[in-house]
Structure formats: structure tokens, C-alpha cells
Amino acid sequence: MNAKPDLVDPREKAINLSDIAPKWAKRLEEEEKLPFPLSIRWFKWYFELDIPSRCIVGEANGSSSSYEKECKECNSLGWQFGHSFLVRSRSGLEKDVHMFLQHWNEKHVT
Numbered sequence: 001m002n003a004k005p006d007l008v009d010p011r012e013k014a015i016n017l018s019d020i021a022p023k024w025a026k027r028l029e030e031e032e033k034l035p036f037p038l039s040i041r042w043f044k045w046y047f048e049l050d051i052p053s054r055c056i057v058g059e060a061n062g063s064s065s066s067y068e069k070e071c072k073e074c075n076s077l078g079w080q081f082g083h084s085f086l087v088r089s090r091s092g093l094e095k096d097v098h099m100f101l102q103h104w105n106e107k108h109v110t
């Protein structure tokens, strides 16, 4: 129903980013390009990615920052998302999403 390809290949993944972090998934899907550096939207993303409970990983963890202590991989992926955003790498972000979903499937899906 949607011509735009998903951020992840559904054949490989049991879950999508929209299942665990719908707010960020929507953002990433709606924007073909990342926010223009230093624009208002850029700052909004930047600030949220910098707040552990509000970044992509934080949203998936129930808008909590407890993963910082509880899951080393979530923590490092949180930093990775921020880095990809700062260097404005769309492909980097997609790779991060891919790795995050893979990790989520392995460790956090019960």
C-alpha cells in the first residue's frame, strides 16, 4: 500500500521500528532528507537524540533512560544514532535502525 520502501527489510525482521519507537519511526519515514543543519527541526532532533529517555532507543525502552545502565548495547546504539545524525548520514541512520532492531529482536522481545 506504500510505494516507499520500509527502513528495514521485512523479510529479515520480525519487528519494525514503528512497532517499538513509533514517534521516531514516523519522523524518519516522513523525512526524505534529514533536517537541514542548524534549522529549528534539526535542533529539535538534536536535543531529543541527546536525551537518553527521548532518543530513538529511549522511546523503544518506554521513554526511560534505564537502558543506559541495564543494556550496554542499547546505550552504545543510542550514541551511534546521535553520531549518524550529526554527520548527517541517512544511510548510517538506516544501518543503526537495522542493528537496533536486530539487537531488539535478540534481547528485548519476549
Ligand SMILES: [Zn+2]
Residues within 6 Å of the ligand: 067, 071, 072, 073, 074, 075, 103, 107, 108
Ligand atoms: Zn538493549
